[in-house]
Amino acid sequence: MFEWDEPRARGAAIALCAIATARLAHPGVETDVGVSILFREPELVAGLALAIALRPSPRVLLVIGLVAATFVPWRVEGSMPDVPPSQTLVDYEIRLLSDPIAGTFERRFRADVDGRVVRVSVPAQIEGDWSRGDHLTVDGVLRASPPDTEWAWSVGQVAELRVHRLKDYRAATGLDGVANGVRSRLRDGGEHLPRNRRPLYRGLVYGDDRGQGPVTIDDFRAAGLGHLLAVSGQNVVFLLALLAPALDRIHSMNVRVVLIVSALVVFGLVTRLEPSVLRAISMAGLVVVGRAIGRPVEAIQVLVAAVVALLIASPALALSLGFRLSVLATLGLIMAMTSGAPNTSEWRLALRATVAAQVAVAPLAVGAFGTVSVIALPANLIAGPVAGFVMGWGMSVGVLAGFAPDQAGTYLQLPARLAVGWIAEVASFAAAVPVAAANQWAVAVVVVGALMALMVLRADTSHRLIGALMLIVLSVVLLDDPSLPPGAHRVENGVTVIRSPGGVDVVVVDGPIDEVAVLAALRAARVSRIDLLIARDGGRGVAAAISTLRERHRVIDVWAPSGHRINGARVHPISGGHVGDLRIGGPGEPIVDSR
Numbered sequence: 001m002f003e004w005d006e007p008r009a010r011g012a013a014i015a016l017c018a019i020a021t022a023r024l025a026h027p028g029v030e031t032d033v034g035v036s037i038l039f040r041e042p043e044l045v046a047g048l049a050l051a052i053a054l055r056p057s058p059r060v061l062l063v064i065g066l067v068a069a070t071f072v073p074w075r076v077e078g079s080m081p082d083v084p085p086s087q088t089l090v091d092y093e094i095r096l097l098s099d100p101i102a103g104t105f106e107r108r109f110r111a112d113v114d115g116r117v118v119r120v121s122v123p124a125q126i127e128g129d130w131s132r133g134d135h136l137t138v139d140g141v142l143r144a145s146p147p148d149t150e151w152a153w154s155v156g157q158v159a160e161l162r163v164h165r166l167k168d169y170r171a172a173t174g175l176d177g178v179a180n181g182v183r184s185r186l187r188d189g190g191e192h193l194p195r196n197r198r199p200l201y202r203g204l205v206y207g208d209d210r211g212q213g214p215v216t217i218d219d220f221r222a223a224g225l226g227h228l229l230a231v232s233g234q235n236v237v238f239l240l241a242l243l244a245p246a247l248d249r250i251h252s253m254n255v256r257v258v259l260i261v262s263a264l265v266v267f268g269l270v271t272r273l274e275p276s277v278l279r280a281i282s283m284a285g286l287v288v289v290g291r292a293i294g295r296p297v298e299a300i301q302v303l304v305a306a307v308v309a310l311l312i313a314s315p316a317l318a319l320s321l322g323f324r325l326s327v328l329a330t331l332g333l334i335m336a337m338t339s340g341a342p343n344t345s346e347w348r349l350a351l352r353a354t355v356a357a358q359v360a361v362a363p364l365a366v367g368a369f370g371t372v373s374v375i376a377l378p379a380n381l382i383a384g385p386v387a388g389f390v391m392g393w394g395m396s397v398g399v400l401a402g403f404a405p406d407q408a409g410t411y412l413q414l415p416a417r418l419a420v421g422w423i424a425e426v427a428s429f430a431a432a433v434p435v436a437a438a439n440q441w442a443v444a445v446v447v448v449g450a451l452m453a454l455m456v457l458r459a460d461t462s463h464r465l466i467g468a469l470m471l472i473v474l475s476v477v478l479l480d481d482p483s484l485p486p487g488a489h490r491v492e493n494g495v496t497v498i499r500s501p502g503g504v505d506v507v508v509v510d511g512p513i514d515e516v517a518v519l520a521a522l523r524a525a526r527v528s529r530i531d532l533l534i535a536r537d538g539g540r541g542v543a544a545a546i547s548t549l550r551e552r553h554r555v556i557d558v559w560a561p562s563g564h565r566i567n568g569a570r571v572h573p574i575s576g577g578h579v580g581d582l583r584i585g586g587p588g589e590p591i592v593d594s595r
Helices: 006-023 042-053 058-071 150-155 174-190 195-206 214-222 233-247 253-270 275-292 299-313 315-319 321-337 346-369 376-395 397-403 406-412 414-431 438-458 462-478 515-524 540-552
Strands: 087-096 106-113 116-123 135-144 157-170 487-492 495-499 505-509 532-535 558-560 577-579 582-584 592-594
Touching (some): 087 157, 106 157, 150 315, 174 376, 174 397, 195 376, 195 414, 214 515, 233 275, 253 275, 275 299, 275 321, 299 315, 321 346, 376 397, 397 406, 487 515, 505 540, 515 540
Parallel strands (some): 116 157, 532 558
Antiparallel strands (some): 087 106, 087 135, 106 116, 135 157, 487 495, 577 582, 582 592
16 A cells, blocks of 8 residues: 555654554553553563564554544653642742633633643633733732543643633733734635635634634534534644745745745644644644655654654643544544545546545544434535635635724625625534434444445445445435434433423433533434423523523423523422423422323
């Protein structure tokens, strides 16, 4: 499949094994399942030596190494900063490491406190427009919070800070200030779009996923288009394409390299150094430097070098799901683009690339999200090119629109408005297609993915391609219906679905909920109409969650405690009532009984 210089590739493979082993050589390396592995044990060193002595194919070593690094995220405790003691901070300066995310009662972001990554919560009544790199002087309480999730480990978060008072603000300077200025111009261009489309536009152009509602997030994830909501390697490709005409006029290779690397660094800061962007920027930088010194390298070697360099610089990246998905998708693309018949038509290349990326990430996606959208392939083929257009338009004409008056900016952004609307409609339509249950789809995706890889990646005939698509549909049709049987089912934390023999659905919300997770759980359970929604808490947080459920589902009736803040809800009757063939008990009584 690959034409490599075998000795050089073998050396790269051995170097990869050596570097990975050296980085993980820690007396207490622990996996996600809590299995302690001592990398200094002589048995493991002997096993590595034996693997090298057997002289396996270097391409096999490289691919296995990439997949292993992607699927087995290690927790290297020695690389994590010490957890600080709980203390009260007065007139303390912190630096934002992320942009604030607004919630119902507070805004949250990550910050640097004495070299430690801390999660900061600021009450909603404290106003301010802050961005990454800004400095705040605050009073608050710092509490130790050792990382207990993959996400916390991946960002190195070791404490929480609850701010009581904001005393001073200082805007970011240097590269962070430049990046914030670029983001401001890009954001201004999106202000000429309808309000409900602006968050999606920002996500497509520069990866700002704030403000995207739970229904939008659920639609894109269910449709297999979730990667479009956040910045990815595609954005880097379009950036380089936009810069190409200007760079072609520069004859000095050194100047071109400096400009490209500078643009990549600024773009990385603009997109907040997302793991997928770090991977793309590293690969682009290696390619540029390699060509400048007259030593171009194969794509697979560039990917390996970029992954190894990033994991050396930040081992916790191995815990980032976005990073792992990005590596697998890129590996699939490389394998697809370097195989098959030459002189393949563009539409077949696009189809092959889409299939390869979907197949490559499918096993990891099943484990992370539980399901894989059966319509992800056609949805990506339909929405993907349009999303690329929005990225390119937003980075060029969109910037000009940010400086234009309202009327002119609206005209300039009309193509982007139509394109963003099209992508949203594709996601909404595709999300309505049923998704197979996780345990069944996990088996189907392996079989169908293998067939697709053999048919699509090794041949370009249209009838085989159509046959692969038919196999997907057939696999889904033959799967059992994952709808819930009659009875009570805890589908997500804080949410129970009660289904009667007659098909009546009662949803009980008895605690704080993750709205996106609940929407996904209800969709997987084939809940479309909610005959009765019972809220055990009537506060603002639950009211916002129920508003989201109403946006997605047809809710017939809502019961809530007295004094609730839920629009359109009525107080839970003391004597209960009947819904279809279910009897609903009063407050404090058993919830339901079948007639």
